[in-house]
Amino acid sequence: MIEVILNSIKNNGLITAFAVIGITMYISHFVSVKFTKGRVHGSAIAILIGLILAYFGGLHTGGQKGLADIQMFSGIGLMGGGMLRDFAIVATVFGAKFEELKKVGLIGVVSILVGTVVPFVIGVVVAYSFGYRDPVSLTTIGAGAITYIVGPVTGAAIGANSTVMALSIAAGVIKSICVMISTPYVAKAVGLTNPRTAVIFGGAMGTASGVAGGLAATNPRLVPYGAMGATFHTGVGCLLCPSILFIATKLIFG
Template sequence: MIELINTSLTKYPLMTAFATVGFIIWVSYLLAKLTNNRVHGSAIAIVIGLILAYVGGITTGGKKGISDVALFSGFALMGGSMLRDFAIVSTAFGARLDELKKAGLAGAVALVVSATLATMIGAAAAYAFGYTDPVDMATIGGGTVTFIVGPVTGAALGASSEVIALSVAAGVVKSIAVMILTPFLAKPAGLTTPAAAAVYGGLMGTTSGVAAGLAATDPKLVPYGALTATFYTGFGCLVVPSIGYMVLLALFG
């Protein structure tokens, strides 16, 4: 029986990946209840995923985390860019444009200022730790914008895999921090309306972090924060490898 189950799971790796993620999400939301949902289930699930990726990489000596284990090879597709981009775009559905218009200029300014500051902070941290090449600084700065902007910047500029990995790590840390802190800071910050959520999405930028944080605050706010956060990611992918890199090259090249 065990051999039959193992053969079935290995034969359909993508289905195994979906079933595994479903189980992790179920466990994560049970754990979230222990914190009275102050720590959102998504944040716990991401931490569990990172642990499994680390264990998979250490166990197999591979470079693709848990997907290097034959039983979980379906994660290579499930965690790929196609499903990732679909998930990002889908979070914005359900937003009402008339509510988004209320964010207006404030949302646009928040997006530009936040992306600029995030790049500067990431580049400064990279420089402080010895990554003084403008390509490395731009890549790690992009990762501080979001963990998608970092790899896009690194691929465009020809950064090393080590630096790209650091940029992803910076973005993941930011995402988890936003997930955890949003429910605690929502009321003091006045994060109670769709317009405020839209500005917040443009300010924080991390789609996964904003969506999970707002879900723990008020699920109705999720589409508004997610939409501007998605724009933030696209904006960063356009600006950081071009303008951001040229500025860093002029200063440190």
């Protein structure tokens, strides 16, 4: 009986992945409600659990894809891949109303540009302080500070090595968790109470997962608007980092 169950799990990887993620989310939201009274959103706890599982999965297999390197959980690699991730982001944005987006105006564009350049500069400064000097590494890590998607996209475009690209992803993940956890606490102070400010907030922060999780804990109705701003932010980062910002970094650091 046990052998039949194990074979079914191995042969239906994607279904197993959905089951694992579903169980993880249930536990995460239970912990969020019972132990933090909703102050730390379940998504943030789920990301932390995922990182821990990926770490031990990598230790167990010596691989590079965490749990996905274990045959039983190989479907997680597909579920967590770019195709389903982008589909989820696009599906979320479909909940936004175009009339509300038109109200954002010029300040929305400014928020995206500022939200792209400022974290990039911070990422470059931190990378430089840790001993990185070549423009490729500095640009890639700076791009990762924008979002964990922009980092590897930029690194692949300008020829960064795998270690630097991994660091850029780590920087983006840390930012995502920080945004997710802090959003409910700062929402009232920054006026995060309507679709217009949600779009601006998403454009300034840029991390779609962090913004979505944070807004879900603040006001679920604002999630599509924040995700829209964050999605634009990611696109702008993918355009500017391998081009203008990389050229600027080369001019400064040679």
